[in-house]
Amino acid sequence: xxxxxxxxxxxxxxxxxxxxxxxxxxxxxxxxxxxxxxxxxxxxxxxxxxxxxxxxxxxxxxxxxxxxxxxxxxxxxxxxxxxxxxxxxxxxxxxxxxxxxxxxxxxxxxxxxxxxxxxxxxxxxxxxxxxxxxxxxxxxxxxxxxxxxxxxxxxxxxxxxxxxxxxxxxxxxxxxxxxxxxxxxxxxxxxxxxxxxxxxxxxxxxxxxxxxxxxxxxxxxxxxxxxxxxxxxxxxxxxxxxxxxxxxxx
Amino acid sequence: xxxxxxxxxxxxxxxxxxxxxxxxxxxxxxxxxxxxxxxxxxxxxxxxxxxxxxxxxxxxxxxxxxxxxxxxxxxxxxxxxxxxxxxxxxxxxxxxxxxxxxxxxxxxxxxxxxxxxxxxxxxxxxxxxxxxxxxxxxxxxxxxxxxxxxxxxxxxxxxxxxxxxxxxxxxxxxxxxxxxxxxxxxxxxxxxxxxxxxxxxxxxxxxxxxxxxxxxxxxxxxxxxxxxxxxxxxxxxxxxxxxxxxxxxxxxxxxxxxxxxxxxxxxxxxxxxxxxxxxxxxxxxxxxxxxxxxxxxxxxxxxxxxxxxxxxxxxxxxxxxxxxxxxxxxxxxxxxxxxxxxxxxxxxxxxxxxxxxxxxxxxxxxxxxxxxxxxxxxxxxxxxxxxxxxxxxxxxxxxxxxxxxxxxxxxxxxxxxxxxxxxxxxxxxxxxxxxxxxxxxxxxxxxxxxxxxxxxxxxxxxxxxxxxxxxxxxxxxxxxxxxxxxxxxxxxxxxxxxxxxxxxxxxxxxxxxxxxxxxx
Numbered sequence: 001x002x003x004x005x006x007x008x009x010x011x012x013x014x015x016x017x018x019x020x021x022x023x024x025x026x027x028x029x030x031x032x033x034x035x036x037x038x039x040x041x042x043x044x045x046x047x048x049x050x051x052x053x054x055x056x057x058x059x060x061x062x063x064x065x066x067x068x069x070x071x072x073x074x075x076x077x078x079x080x081x082x083x084x085x086x087x088x089x090x091x092x093x094x095x096x097x098x099x100x101x102x103x104x105x106x107x108x109x110x111x112x113x114x115x116x117x118x119x120x121x122x123x124x125x126x127x128x129x130x131x132x133x134x135x136x137x138x139x140x141x142x143x144x145x146x147x148x149x150x151x152x153x154x155x156x157x158x159x160x161x162x163x164x165x166x167x168x169x170x171x172x173x174x175x176x177x178x179x180x181x182x183x184x185x186x187x188x189x190x191x192x193x194x195x196x197x198x199x200x201x202x203x204x205x206x207x208x209x210x211x212x213x214x215x216x217x218x219x220x221x222x223x224x225x226x227x228x229x230x231x232x233x234x235x236x237x238x239x240x241x242x243x244x245x246x247x248x249x250x
Numbered sequence: 251x252x253x254x255x256x257x258x259x260x261x262x263x264x265x266x267x268x269x270x271x272x273x274x275x276x277x278x279x280x281x282x283x284x285x286x287x288x289x290x291x292x293x294x295x296x297x298x299x300x301x302x303x304x305x306x307x308x309x310x311x312x313x314x315x316x317x318x319x320x321x322x323x324x325x326x327x328x329x330x331x332x333x334x335x336x337x338x339x340x341x342x343x344x345x346x347x348x349x350x351x352x353x354x355x356x357x358x359x360x361x362x363x364x365x366x367x368x369x370x371x372x373x374x375x376x377x378x379x380x381x382x383x384x385x386x387x388x389x390x391x392x393x394x395x396x397x398x399x400x401x402x403x404x405x406x407x408x409x410x411x412x413x414x415x416x417x418x419x420x421x422x423x424x425x426x427x428x429x430x431x432x433x434x435x436x437x438x439x440x441x442x443x444x445x446x447x448x449x450x451x452x453x454x455x456x457x458x459x460x461x462x463x464x465x466x467x468x469x470x471x472x473x474x475x476x477x478x479x480x481x482x483x484x485x486x487x488x489x490x491x492x493x494x495x496x497x498x499x500x501x502x503x504x505x506x507x508x509x510x511x512x513x514x515x516x517x518x519x520x521x522x523x524x525x526x527x528x529x530x531x532x533x534x535x536x537x538x539x540x541x542x543x544x545x546x547x548x549x550x551x552x553x554x555x556x557x558x559x560x561x562x563x564x565x566x567x568x569x570x571x572x573x574x575x576x577x578x579x580x581x582x583x584x585x586x587x588x589x590x591x592x593x594x595x596x597x598x599x600x601x602x603x604x605x606x607x608x609x610x611x612x613x614x615x616x617x618x619x620x621x622x623x624x625x626x627x628x629x630x631x632x633x634x635x636x637x638x639x640x641x642x643x644x645x646x647x648x649x650x651x652x653x654x655x656x657x658x659x660x661x662x663x664x665x666x667x668x669x670x671x672x673x674x675x676x677x678x679x680x681x682x683x684x685x686x687x688x689x690x691x692x693x694x695x696x697x698x699x700x701x702x703x704x705x706x707x708x709x710x711x712x713x714x715x716x717x718x719x720x721x722x723x724x725x726x727x728x729x730x731x732x733x734x735x736x737x738x739x740x741x742x743x744x745x746x747x748x749x750x751x752x753x754x755x756x757x758x759x760x761x762x763x764x765x766x767x768x769x770x
Contacts, residue, residue: 030312030326049378050410073410076371076379081409219377 001114002247005122005139009132009162010155013145014178016043017212019123021235022242024221027080031118034072034081036110038092038135039125042085048075049219054086062095064109076220081117089125096130106134128162136168141246145178145206148190156198170200174246176238177205204241206234256405256419257435258427264401266385270370273421277414278377282369288391289363290332291440294355295490296497300447302351305436308332309365315344318433333357335491354546356491361443362391372414380411381418388435390443399442400435403427452478452497454504454664460619465515465611467618469601471508471665475501476598487582492542495535495581502532507661511625514613520600527593534584538577540701543694544570554729555722562722565715566705622666627761629659634754637745644738646696653689656682670760678756681748688744692737699730 006019016039023035037044038061042052050073054060060068072081096102113120124135136142144159146152156175163170175198181187195201206212211222211231218225223232244250273279292306293299299306303318308329315325325344334356339345365388372381384404405422407415423429440447456474458467482498506528509521544551548567552560584590609615636652660682667675706723709716747753 030314049376051376071410074379074408076408 001117001120002141003110003120003122003139004242004246005124005135005142006145007122007124007132007135007139007142008144008146008155009126009128009159010152011126013147013152014206014212015145016047016123017215018143018145018176018178018206018235018238019121020044020047020215021221021223022239023080023119023121024077024223025236025239026119026121027077028223030079032079032081032116033119033121034083034113034117035075035121035123036083037085037123038089038131039085039123040087040090040092041125042087044123045082045084047215047219047221048073048082050075050082050084052085052087054084054088057086058088058091058095061089061092061109062099062105064105064112068109069112077224093127093129093131096134102130103133104137106131107138110138128159133166133168136163140172142173143242143246144173144175146175146194146201147179148177148187148194150190153190153194160198174200174202174242176202176241179208180205181208202238202241202245204234204238206238207231209234255407257430258403258405258422259430260385260401260403260427266368269403269425270383272425273372273383273418276421277418278373279383280371280373282371284366284368286364286366289365289388291360291363291436292332292357293360294352294357295485295494296355296450296452297448298351298353298355299348300436301451303433304351306348306357313344315347318436332359354491355493358490360445361440363439363443364389364391372418374411374414380408380414382406382408383418388439399439402430402435450481452500454667456665457668458618458666460617460669462618463605463614464512464616464618464621465614466605467621468508468512468515471512472505472597473601475505475508476594476601479505479594483585486585489578492546495539495542499532499535499539502528503657504661504665506532507658508665511629511658511662512621512665513625514611515621516614517610524597524600527597531590531593534590535581538574538581540697541570541574541577544698544701545574547698551726555725559718559722559725562718563726565709565719566723569705569709618666619669622662622669623761626659626662626666627757629655629662630757630761633659634749637749641742641745644741649689649692649738649741650696653686653693656686656689660686674756674760678753678760681753685744685748688737688741692734692741695730695734695737699727699734702727702730 004022006015006022008015019035023033027033035044035048037052045052053071054068055071056065056067059065060071068083072083074080075082096105099105101108110120122135122139125131127135144156146156160170160173163173177191177194180191191205195203207230209229209231211226211229214225215222222229222235226232270279270281287309290308292308300318304324305316305318307314307316311328311330313327313329313333317324325342325347327340327342327344329340331338333339335354336345336349336352339348365386367387368385370383370385371379372383374380382404384406386400386402386404388400390399403422405415405418437447454474456471458470462470478501479498482494482501485494486498488494506525509516509525509528545567552563555563606614613621633652633655636648636655640648640652660679663675663679663682667679702723706720709719
């Protein structure tokens, strides 16, 4: 089992869109894949037309009780299951801090899935608290979508220094450019600079495209309703890159 | 609650539309695009995957491993050329899983199939898929005119929505459909391509009746072995893998063992003639088998060498490869020779002859269970005796003698296994096998050492190259020596386990408590 967290400490960078599309592509390779919607807003859950309800409430995430495993739903797609969000997940940060070994609870909760799933993809909410540490501990690799803007890059720096300070292996943190506007000079320039300065920046990016926003209308991964679009192609490229660089490096 | 895929058999002349129409009264149903794919199923000649309930199949550019009883994919890997041997697979989970099952056997294409599917999705009010129905037609790939060899309807529940699937299953059953399994399908599709799953196995599996006359029982055993020889002899020239010859040779060896160990059941003259004949048959392929073994352990040899010498050994294997090609041709010629054909024909004729009315040998009319008990118990005591001597004085030669004794005992126990309680027999054979593994390892090391020394003298190539290769061989011989010592050290423990008082008591109870006694 490989756990891949799509995470950022900044909002609106395309985390959920990436998580939904990547989990779909992972499942398409024939491997059983689970997408976990950790975000109380439940956008990924909505995209897959699943009801945002955990049988266990947020406690399942803390204590790994039966209910959380029974909450898994099959999506419309082969080999892809979902652990849906629940509005009560907003309390997760607080709940984690209340219990012992508070930073490895998520990892422990996910462990029983190892027998069934080859990939677990975590769609994470914006956080840099205890939940973030749970995510970093649970994930084999963390993937950070990066908008090529100064603020976004600045937050990324914050994340890296946070990881270094708390002894998280930064070589397991990768990033890719998201919501790229190819007409903006600044986007292009920043992409070049950032790729030089930071390690683990994947040479593949997702442009800012209306096709991706339409996910809300079609409630499906891009490749399903618009398989030949640039949007579908860019997620496919990103997934190929992830396989080559992160999952099966030569 | 329903969580597994169900495969319903569809009756001939079923109407897909009518089924769907019927269901549409109760569910929102969405038709999906039709798709067809080529599916190829692989297994080894002796059905190793099928016997472990696995299906290895490819579609598109991926290989998939499934469990025979389920439809989900266990492992999958991309490939450009269909792998034949385990070493052709890329490193990974699939390779790790297959390695202990197929070992050195080649994978063969069993059958190419064409699967044509029409999927339907069952939707809930959110237009979320809550179950799937797939009409699938399977037919042989090459022969498109042939009618479909299987037609069925898959009901695939979607996780988390078991109620929908249960309800659907119920209505399909009410419509008169019956559930079929993956195994059933496998067993239906393969015969349509002329393949019988599990039809070949080199394992001795002979059913005998305890009261059967011993000469007849000996013929039943021999006929089984002859069949194994015939099957492998027929595919020998394809050079599939080294196991074809190996299985063949084991059958020859077992035949020789049967002739000498199932004593006094045939006229002495006959027994002697066939003993000689099969000694000749065995010898035909001795060289080739030895060469096969060296080639198989190529990687192991290399691993034994220090890194600086590793490439220097290549000329040796190049040389061996050439010798193997020659030896292979020689065996092929041998198997096609008149002499060989006559030996086999004579044997077959003899085995199929009706039993003579009057006994032609002292044990011919003895109930086989009596003879089996006697022979096994006697051999067992022989093994214990020889082994005990070795414990006092470990001579290489004696280990060799013991190895042969054990083999004879093993064959006897396998020939007659059906006459005794299965569980106990398996346990005893297992224990014997562990002892044999130890002795076999020791013997292999001795043989390899000897061979390397012999071949060193006859290596081709220029002198400089030769010298380097000779250094590498020298290093190998030394490593083998050390390994021999380790194996030898382990012998005492293995033997003590085998000759333990409990084991001796069990042997006695099983084979020496029979009412009729006497020397064989």
